[in-house]
Amino acid sequence: MDVLQRIHRWLRRGGLLLDLHPEPEQPPVEVTLDGIRNVYLGRIDTTALIGNIHGARAALRSVVEAGWFERERAVVFDFVSHFPGVDEWLQHRDKRRSSSVVDRAIIVSARSALSAVTSGDLQVRERVLATRFKRGRGPRGAPRLP
Amino acid sequence: MTDPVDPEGNETRAIHDLVDFTDKDILEIGCGDGRLIWRYADFASSVLGIDSVESDIHQARTSTPEHLRSKVAFRTADAVAAEFASESFDVVILGRSI
Numbered sequence: 001m002d003v004l005q006r007i008h009r010w011l012r013r014g015g016l017l018l019d020l021h022p023e024p025e026q027p028p029v030e031v032t033l034d035g036i037r038n039v040y041l042g043r044i045d046t047t048a049l050i051g052n053i054h055g056a057r058a059a060l061r062s063v064v065e066a067g068w069f070e071r072e073r074a075v076v077f078d079f080v081s082h083f084p085g086v087d088e089w090l091q092h093r094d095k096r097r098s099s100s101v102v103d104r105a106i107i108v109s110a111r112s113a114l115s116a117v118t119s120g121d122l123q124v125r126e127r128v129l130a131t132r133f134k135r136g137r138g139p140r141g142a143p144r145l146p
Numbered sequence: 147m148t149d150p151v152d153p154e155g156n157e158t159r160a161i162h163d164l165v166d167f168t169d170k171d172i173l174e175i176g177c178g179d180g181r182l183i184w185r186y187a188d189f190a191s192s193v194l195g196i197d198s199v200e201s202d203i204h205q206a207r208t209s210t211p212e213h214l215r216s217k218v219a220f221r222t223a224d225a226v227a228a229e230f231a232s233e234s235f236d237v238v239i240l241g242r243s244i
Contacts, residue, residue, distance in 0.1 A: 003175075003225045007240075010173065012233040018165050019240045020157075020182075073164060077156040092150060096178075128157065132164040 004063045008135055017069060017133040019060060022126050023076065024050040029106055031113045032121040041109045044124065045101040060131070069133040076129050083122045086110045151181065158185045161239075170236040175225045176243025180206035180218075187214050194235075196223040 007017055026043035033039060063069050083089040086107055093102070114120040152158070161182075167189040174183055177195030179202050187193045195218070197203050203222045210218055221228075225243070 006225065006228075007175075007238045009232050010230045010234050011238055012236055015233075015235060016165055016237045017240065018161065018237060020161075021240075021242050075160050075163060077160045078154075079152055079157055080154060082150045082153060088150070128160075130157075130160045130164055 004059060005068060008063070008068045008138060011135040013135065015135045016072075017135070018130065019056075019133065020128055020130045021053055021056055022046070022049070022079075022128050024053040025127065027124055027126045029102075029110070030123050030125070031110055032123065033113060033117045034119055035121075039113055041113070042103060042106040044106075045103065047101075048099055060133070064133070064136075067136045067139045070136050072132045072134050074129060074131040076127055079126045079128045081124045081126075083124075084120070085114055086122065089122050089124070149181070157182070161186060165237055167237065171234065172237045172239065173230070173235045174239040174241060176241050177206060177220065178202045178241070180209060180220065182239070182241050183218060184211070184214075187218050191217065193218045195220045196225065196228060198222065198224040 004017075011017065026046055028043050029041045031039050031041060060069075060071075064071050081089075081092065083092065089110075090107075093100075110122055114122065165186075167186045169189075169191045172186070172190050172193045174193065174195045177183055177197050178199070180195055183193055183195050183206070193214075195203075195206060197206075197220075200222050203220045206220045210220075
């Protein structure tokens with residue numbers, strides 16, 4: 001809440017807040033083999049993150065209800081990451097310090113599927129909610145933050 | 147290897163559908179290595195990306211395209227503690243950061 005009120009102060013009149021965060025669900029992992037055949041491997045365990053997502057949504061609802069922001073419009077889109085192999089995927093997860101959990105069975109299945117073809121593409125598909133908020137007037141009588 | 151993230155451009159279309167970045171002063175909180183900034187900075191007047199992870203900010207600075215160096219800046223900072231003057235920005239972006 002406090003960060004969102006600080007953002008309100010930093011924004012000019014009529015300014016916009018654009019928030020992006022994943023939908024609270026477990027992203028699927030798939031491989032496309034030789035460009036034609038899709039194989040579903042399982043879902044990434046994002047249980048720990050889902051609590052944060054619900055917390056973020058509650059915080060945004062609170063500042064809207066309090067008059068700090070007005071919710072204007074939202075879109076949901078597929079955010080897809082593509083990797084030529086399992087190692088590239090795991091390196092990407094390390095680089096992003098991902099806190100989600102990948103079941104070992106998914107990694108084993110992916111290695112097996114990709115090793116049997118001449119070209120493969122491993123995909124992680126997240127649905128992401130993007131929401132535009134307009135700076136509101138703020139609650140009447142609210143103290144100004146330092 | 148090319149950027150494996152969102153080569154379909156779904157995220158780029160979504161953010162441009164929601165916000166007109168043209169000539170705007172923009173603050174991105176939790177900018178990481180600048181990945182999202184490269185998708186709108188061409189249109190903006192100025193962009194400041196902040197992130198609490200020093201190595202990400204270093205990566206963002208070193209990968210800033212030459213033509214954006216005059217209007218894109220990065221700072222290691224946490225939104226909880228950062229200080230900016232009131233009414234400094236037209237747009238604030240929270241990219242997976244609350």
